[in-house]
Amino acid sequence: STWGGEAMGNSQGQEQLAQSAGNETWAQGVVFKSRLWDVNQKSLYLQNNELIAGYLQAPNSALEEKIFWIRNRAFGQEHFPVILSIQGGKSGLACSPGSPPELQLESVNITDLCKDKEASTRFTFFMSNKGGVWRFESAAHRGWFLCTSSKANEPIGLIKNPGSSHLVDFYFQPES
Numbered sequence: 001s002t003w004g005g006e007a008m009g010n011s012q013g014q015e016q017l018a019q020s021a022g023n024e025t026w027a028q029g030v031v032f033k034s035r036l037w038d039v040n041q042k043s044l045y046l047q048n049n050e051l052i053a054g055y056l057q058a059p060n061s062a063l064e065e066k067i068f069w070i071r072n073r074a075f076g077q078e079h080f081p082v083i084l085s086i087q088g089g090k091s092g093l094a095c096s097p098g099s100p101p102e103l104q105l106e107s108v109n110i111t112d113l114c115k116d117k118e119a120s121t122r123f124t125f126f127m128s129n130k131g132g133v134w135r136f137e138s139a140a141h142r143g144w145f146l147c148t149s150s151k152a153n154e155p156i157g158l159i160k161n162p163g164s165s166h167l168v169d170f171y172f173q174p175e176s
Contacts, residue, residue: 029070029071029073029111029114030070031068031069031070031088031089031110031111032068032069032070032174033066033067033068033069033174033175034066034067034069034172034173034174034175035064035066035067035171035172035173035175036066036067036084036170036171036172037053037170037171038053038148038167038169038170038171039133039167039169039170039171040148040150040167041055042054042055042148042152043055043056043061043064044064044065044067044086044156045060045063045064045065046063046065046086049105050105050155051065051086051093051103051105051155051156052153052154052155052156053148053149053152053153053154053155053156054152054153054154055152065086065087066086066175067084067085067086067172068084068085068086068087068088068089068110069082069083069084069085069110070082070083070089070110070111070113070114071114072113072114072120072123072124073114074114074115074116074117074120075117075124075139079126079128079137079139080126080127080128081124081125081126081127081139082124082125082126082127082136083110083113083114083120083123083124083125084123084125084136085108085110086105089109089110089111090107090108090109090110091105091106091107091108092105092106092107092108092110092113092123093105093123093125093146094106094108094122094123095122095123095138095140095141095144095158096122097122097140100144100158100160101138101140101141101144101158102157102158103146103155103156103157103158106123108123110123121139121140122140124138124139124140125137125138125139125146126138126139127172132171133169133170133171134169134170134171134172135168135169135170136170138158141158143160144158144159144160145158145159145160145162145168146158146168146170147159147162147166147167147168148166148167149165149166149167150164150165150166150167151165
């Protein structure tokens with residue numbers, strides 16, 4: 001199947017995510033917590049206010065940043081729009097306004113963002129699922145995806161045409 005909002009695997013993956021997050025709370029602007037790591041098993045950690053993807057061995061595994069996310073209802077149902085953050089929803093992943101866009105962390109309260117579609121666009125990503133892995137496409141810059149470097153301990157960023165030097169496929173697992 002193709003990578004797309006209507007792909008069969010996509011709706012199935014979204015359903016599983018919705019079920020694991022609890023369907024009643026799903027629509028109510030509740031913040032969920034998940035683990036996000038790339039297909040090369042690199043986890044995310046914070047260094048100098050940058051989100052870095054690297055291999056965290058115990059005892060450093062405690063440094064892993066969990067993703068706190070919310071469904072962005074300002075965008076309606078299509079494309080599975082989410083706002084991603086770390087630190088309990090207080091530091092959002094945003095796309096810079098410039099060109100090419102850059103990924104940056106901004107101090108926000110993600111539950112406030114959903115009230116304003118325009119203000120939240122830079123913080124919104126469209127999630128798609130294929131074969132158990134997820135991609136996150138920028139709502140503000142369509143065709144740009146959340147990525148990690150194939151090298152360890154590099155900041156996560158955005159890429160338009162991923163080659164072998166960048167990964168755009170992630171595992172995304174809800175945590176209770």
